[in-house]
Amino acid sequence: MQYLQSSGKVLTKKNINQNLVEMQYAVRGLVPITAERIQKEILNGDTSKPFKEVLYCNIGNPHSVGQKPITFYREVLALVDCPMLLEREGVEKLFKPDVIKRAKELIGLIKGGTGAYSHSQGIEGIRKHVAEFIKGRDGHPAQVGDIFLTNGASSGIQMILTTIIAEPTDAILVPLPQYPIYSALIKLLNGTQVGYSLDESKGWALNIDELMEKIREARVQGAKPKALVLINPGNPVGNCLSYDNLVDLVKLCKAEGLVLLADEVYQENIYADRPFVSLKKVVRDLGPEFSGFEFVSFHSTSKGIIGECGRRGGYMELCGFDPEVQAQIYKLASSGLCSNIDGQVMVDLMIRPPLPGDESYEDFTRERSAIFDSLKRKSIFLHESLNEIAGVSCQPLKGAMYAFPKLDLPPKAIAAAEGAKHAPDTFYALSLLENTGICAVPGSGFDGPNHIRLTFLPAEDKLKTAMSHFRRHHEMFVKKYS
Known part of the structure; x- marks a missing residue:
């Protein structure tokens, strides 16, 4: 007692x-x-x-x-979750042929069904599709082994920060204003947060000179900057960085020895003329000199147009990491066994929507x-x-x-x-x-x-x-x- x-x-x-x-x-x-x-x-x-x-x-x-769920997503998920429906008479009258076809394909990728654990990085077939999506988006290849399917972007962010923060002086640079998952996790993991301000008067623009000064100040004060967070498009400010801005940021992080963490969960939510450009594309466009540059990108099914927050689907791609470090991140993912399977299915649906000619295409597009x-x-x-x-x-x-x-x-x-x-x-x-x-x-x-x-x-x-x-x-x- x-x-x-x-x-x-x-x-x-x-x-x-x-x-x-x-x-x-x-x-x-x-x-x-x-x-x-x-x-x-x-x-x-x-x-x-x-x-x-x-x-x-x-x-x-x-x-x-x-906001109403998109029919194609929910119908495929229903059949994947309840495959016995495919055996019932008249199923073809309730579901379009492409829905049934996609469900059967996904069922074939999931050993044991959606009630069983998957590989700790996620279902390999779905990770293969993510790699194909990234290549199609950026024009540069992605490796299946570098992709982790996660419970939303949040669990991926937590895994990476858990890996990076080893002692209280380890510092993470975070944009201000910032999404508070970063400040919350840095505090929980007993690290140091260093804020770099976005310029409100210029549409929340990134100021590279101010960022460099923050890094110098942190080091003078005894902190050890190890990583920088980029939220693009921005939360909470709604900005969208230009290609040149991203190039400058990558060059700075490489010169200063910082891992770049790219939160890109709003990449479909673009309302102005400036298009979204992924960090992966920018780094790979810079050529062989940056082939070993360490960065992580995060994506989620909670945002975009899909909006399936409760499914907790997401992925992260690790690039340029030391294999021994990546093995430790895999061990950390393994301690959680795997991300939820419905979320993994939603990732596949998000990155592989119906195509022209598919029976669901018109309704999906509408x-x-x-x-x-x-x-x-x-x-x-x-x-x-x-x-x-x-x-x-x-x-x-x-x-x-x-x-x-x-x-x-x-x-x-x-x-x-x-x-x-x-x-x-x-x-x-x-x-x-x-x-x-x-x-x-x-x-x-x-x-x-x-x-x-x-x-x-x-x-x-x-x-x-x-x-x-x-x-x-x-x-x-x-x-x-x-």
Whole structure:
């Protein structure tokens, strides 16, 4: 009994891993937790709020706010998960021939079915298809042995950071504003985060000179920069880097001895004229001199047009790694046995959509175009609507699923936030939630203070109503604290 604390428990907040206690993850932090409480109160009959439902704009979770799943994906998955359906009379009347054909092909790749473990890196046949997809996208080959199928991009990111961070002085350079999985994992793994700022005044552009200075400063302070995170297209800021910007970044990382981690999960979410260019293409285009350059790229079925967040499908490609290090990453993947099989199937479906001539092609193209066109319209609408509000400014939304507007808050509001022991943008986001039902994420949770992050995933009619409420709230908030 000597292990029991005064509370009568072995574990208390004071004696568990303090890196976990200190870890923050804003997209599921205070404001979303408050939103969930309010939504439960409304469902239980509370009519005291000036709204009837919470509009969740805090997380990139398309299906949760009404985006419909694409039929082809779900039909193939249904047959792969329940292959006995293929033996039933009339199955050909329920499913198109190409759906049945794809399901049979995938079933043939999965030994033991979707209820069995796969190879720890993922089903080899699916990894082969990923390699083919990468080659088709970039014009450069990919090796099946370098590809790991993962539970979304998140588990791949965690594996790589776990491998890289060996001691507290090991530093990871992260773009600011950043997606908080990086700050959370770096804290949990007891590493050092070094932020490099994106230039908001220039559309969240990357400044190579500023980045070099951050690396030098980190070394002077005793840190050892080992890797740099690139999020392209950007989350939360919605930028999309140019080819030349990526070339400069690769050259810098090679010169400074940094592993480059490319978070490319929004590569299908491009709404402006500048196309997405993968890191893999840029590195390989640079020629043999960069053949040994170490980098990892991550992709996911949670974003893009597919939006299958709950399936937890994704992959990472390792390039240029020492074979002994890659063997250790494989060992780490093996400790989790394998990523979930439905997620692996979704990866295959994402990278191999129906082709012209396939029976599902027209329906698939129609459904996909409807989703993409709506996202593009909403990105334009949200950008324009935010910039029409005095005291709010938002850079163009070129990619991803989010707006990251800047808030010009009155001094009295900042003082009130300090009195409430909140960051000013958290104080604002809580007020926005309580008065409109809009759940946004404070920018301080992304290391972008005095901003908020909003998704533009809700249905267009709900988003238009929400922006009307947002404007009214902002005007009320400013008046109250002026």
